[in-house]
Amino acid sequence: MSQPREARGIPSVEGLHQQSKKTLGQVMGELTENVLMPNSPAADEVGEDDDPGDFDEIRFRTRFNIEVPVEHHEDTLVALRALVDLRNELVHHFLEKHDIWTESGCVEAQAYLDACYEQVDERYMELHAWAKSSVEAREYMASLMQTPEFMDFILHGILPAGAGVEWECSTIVKLLRKAETALAQDNWTSLSDAIASIQKEHPEHTPRRYGCSSWRQVLHESRQFLVRKERTDPNRSTKIWYRSEDK
Known part of the structure; x- marks a missing residue:
């Protein structure tokens, strides 16, 4: 699984060390240009450079911004930049003026x-x-990331609250593909053999965990496999074979 990207606007320890070497003007510039945003739909839009393109595994990113009402955004920027000017005036020109x-x-x-x-x-x-809200948001996110629902989503592709499954990158599909690699005969794999192999090594990954009542439903719902039914004897149950669609 891909490592999560560093949250934008929330620097790491190394980032904080780098910030300490910058001037107040540089830090304020980064704050006003990269973190402080007007509260508008455009602020939530994802640019073309942020599009991850095609992928076959779960990815996620975090972005931290401080949103200010549109009507107050420019005034807030002016006030913060004035703070830098005030600091420079006090340090460099106070004794000249008084x-x-x-x-x-x-x-x-x-x-x-x-x-x-x-002032x-x-x-x-x-x-x-703003800093207090940032800390609270990070603590909330950290607590969320420790829940079973979040781990099921990130590790196994199971969406929270029964919202479905990201089948292409789900663990159960990966296990079916793994069984396919090990057990395929002429590019087709016996579903019963695959089930036995998966249940032996990963018994916790059952169809029910992924919102399905059977392994056949997993094959159908995932839309990742071709299915072939074979019944050579009327007195025996139908045998199910599967193979990945890309084969």
Whole structure:
């Protein structure tokens, strides 16, 4: 199974180390350009570069964005960029603009710093709320990924809540193909022989687990195999043979 891609917008430990080497302006640029998005249908669209194309195994990706109402998105960007400008002004030009050698100058500088603090504190609370939501979302996703339903979907192709099966990449189809490779006679495999082999090595993978009442239904529902029925003796049951459609 493919390894899950790193969640966009949620850096790894290595990513955090790299972020610590960047300037505040660079970090804010990445936040405003790659993470902070307007709350609109276009934000959820998958681009052509994200199309995985044809695949024969379960894949999934995660993407983390902070969505802001469209009418407030631009104002939020302006406020965050102003925070970077404020930082640069305080670090590089504060002493140039304020006379801290006189009492009146100190009073004026103090009032200015108080105003800056209020602006910084407002942005801090906003960023803190976003970070808290990010952590909560990651914890929820981690708990979800530990459920039996999620593991059945990722490992075996069984969709949650009885929604069906991704047959092409399901484990039961892979087991039928494996039995086919080992037991085929003239490109056809006895279903009864395949069932015996699968039940011996993987008894937990039954048709019922995949929403089917029988192995014949698995062959029919999966649409991955051709089926041949053979009845040589009226007193005996019909023998079922199968083979992969691509053979």
